[in-house]
Amino acid sequence: MKKKKNLCEPFDFRFERDGAGYIVSGPAGYAIRLTAAEFSAFNTGRVKEDSALFRKLAAAGLLRGRLDLEDVSARASGLSAGAYEGPGLHILVLTLKCNHACVYCRATAGGTGETVMSRATALKSVETAFSSPNKKISIEFQGGEALLNWPVLKAAVHHAKKLNLKAGRDLALSVVTNLSLMDEEKFKFLTEEGVSVCTSLDGPAKIHDANRRWSGGSSHAKAVYWLKRFQEAAAKDGRKDALPSALMTTTRLSLGNPRAIVDEYRALKLGGIFLRPLSPIGYAAGVWPEIGYAPEDFLAFYRAAIKRVMELNLAGEKFVERNAALLAAKMLRGEDPNYLDLRSPCGAAIGQLAYNYNGDVYTCDEGRMVAACGDDFFKLGSVHKNAFAELMTAPAARVCAMASCLENQPYCSRCAFKPFCGVCPVHNYSTQGTPWGDIRNGGWCVLQKGLFKTVFGLLEKSGTRKIIEAWLEKGNPG
Numbered sequence: 385m386k387k388k389k390n391l392c393e394p395f396d397f398r399f400e401r402d403g404a405g406y407i408v409s410g411p412a413g414y415a416i417r418l419t420a421a422e423f424s425a426f427n428t429g430r431v432k433e434d435s436a437l438f439r440k441l442a443a444a445g446l447l448r449g450r451l452d453l454e455d456v457s458a459r460a461s462g463l464s465a466g467a468y469e470g471p472g473l474h475i476l477v478l479t480l481k482c483n484h485a486c487v488y489c490r491a492t493a494g495g496t497g498e499t500v501m502s503r504a505t506a507l508k509s510v511e512t513a514f515s516s517p518n519k520k521i522s523i524e525f526q527g528g529e530a531l532l533n534w535p536v537l538k539a540a541v542h543h544a545k546k547l548n549l550k551a552g553r554d555l556a557l558s559v560v561t562n563l564s565l566m567d568e569e570k571f572k573f574l575t576e577e578g579v580s581v582c583t584s585l586d587g588p589a590k591i592h593d594a595n596r597r598w599s600g601g602s603s604h605a606k607a608v609y610w611l612k613r614f615q616e617a618a619a620k621d622g623r624k625d626a627l628p629s630a631l632m633t634t635t636r637l638s639l640g641n642p643r644a645i646v647d648e649y650r651a652l653k654l655g656g657i658f659l660r661p662l663s664p665i666g667y668a669a670g671v672w673p674e675i676g677y678a679p680e681d682f683l684a685f686y687r688a689a690i691k692r693v694m695e696l697n698l699a700g701e702k703f704v705e706r707n708a709a710l711l712a713a714k715m716l717r718g719e720d721p722n723y724l725d726l727r728s729p730c731g732a733a734i735g736q737l738a739y740n741y742n743g744d745v746y747t748c749d750e751g752r753m754v755a756a757c758g759d760d761f762f763k764l765g766s767v768h769k770n771a772f773a774e775l776m777t778a779p780a781a782r783v784c785a786m787a788s789c790l791e792n793q794p795y796c797s798r799c800a801f802k803p804f805c806g807v808c809p810v811h812n813y814s815t816q817g818t819p820w821g822d823i824r825n826g827g828w829c830v831l832q833k834g835l836f837k838t839v840f841g842l843l844e845k846s847g848t849r850k851i852i853e854a855w856l857e858k859g860n861p862g
């Protein structure tokens with residue numbers, strides 16, 4: 385007699401103990417919570433058919449006999465969509481020089497020797513960017529302080545626009561600047577040419593100015609003044625996409641001030657905040673004893689800050705926390721929000737390229753930061769010597785693609801967050817001396833797991849879930 389098929393047989397699942405229960409996910413990338421008793425029944429194939437638990441497991445793609453293969457396939461390709469598009473982000477380091485002396489950055493006023501990108505190198509870098517097959521090309525001008533090389537920035541903007549007349553890509557241009565060198569002429573050019581502005585903002589003046597030291601006065605005051613000017617210009621033109629943005633670097637000084645930092649972003653009408661941990665990479669690794677912290681300390685800071693973010697939203701104000709929005713886009717929608725540092729494989733080379741002032745090309749800006757400390761491990765080649773295809777197939781690109789595939793991390797194989805997570809070869813290399821490393825070491829996994837658990841917890845409560853779902857609606861900064 386033919387044996388009856390067991391519809392309750394578990395299918396390729398991953399789990400994480402959380403409190404008294406478990407968070408469980410399968411290849412379809414749905415994460416659910418089970419009590420210890422439910423988990424035991426599921427794990428041993430003893431779930432009652434047509435029970436509520438059976439339906440919950442079936443909907444999450446966790447039962448072999450109830451698999452919706454089309455859904456599994458659609459979710460899996462949605463979560464890794466960006467891996468097939470080619471590098472979309474192109475970071476041009478216009479100079480290593482800077483007029484600030486930030487506690488987490490090695491750039492200095494004099495730089496070390498001639499560290500300014502020439503016009504020829506900038507144009508060649510832009511041409512290399514347009515060799516990518518990606519339909520969206522985002523060119524980001526960085527430094528040091530990018531505005532110190534203003535004529536070359538302008539030339540690169542004009543060249544990108546000229547090339548795009550023929551290429552027809554979805555082109556985005558942006559400059560990352562401390563805003564201290566902004567003036568009316570630059571302001572006019574950037575607003576007229578549609579180059580968006582991103583500045584650093586570490587919190588209220590007492591935190592920002594302590595981190596971002598400037599002999600010219602208060603870096604915070606300058607940043608705030610120009611942020612407002614760019615906001616006014618965007619409002620006048622009715623262009624939401626031209627709104628300036630700000631990025632925070634979390635140092636040890638930030639940890640005791642989660643509410644004040646969130647409130648500063650709110651007061652400046654920035655619409656949200658991206659609460660990111662500092663990575664012990666490049667120069668920051670050397671000063672880690674002074675400004676660094678344990679992953680658990682960041683997580684405590686994050687939980688306090690997001691509590692404040694939720695308070696604001698529950699009171700009726702829309703204020704986004706981007707880290708939570710990115711993780712939620714993965715967990716709720718099975719989407720790849722193009723967050724290059726949390727992808728499998730990660731965005732090194734296949735998602736972004738960083739062009740140093742001299743034309744050397746790196747897997748990403750973090751790879752370039754390692755090079756700034758004298759180690760070219762993440763160098764792909766040079767815009768002056770190598771064609772795009774050679775850069776993309778350079779050993780460093782291949783090593784990063786393999787090392788950042790979670791399939792190559794034994795500890796990740798059973799983790800509930802594997803469908804949404806990623807590892808960073810530069811972080812591994814900086815903390816463990818190898819791009820693979822053992823993900824249990826170096827702090828990365830503790831940090832990511834803590835963030836996933838926090839956001840998963842918010843998504844379990846209907847009030848906070850509704851807020852995060854609203855962030856994910858089209859047009860929101862999340």
Ligand code: SF4
Nearest residue numbers: 725730732748750808
């Ligand atoms: S190597 Fe690290 S920093 Fe570079 S793209 Fe990958 S995850 Fe991001």
Ligand code: SF4
Nearest residue numbers: 796799802805829833
């Ligand atoms: S890095 Fe940690 S949180 Fe991410 S998938 Fe691996 S084990 Fe899970």
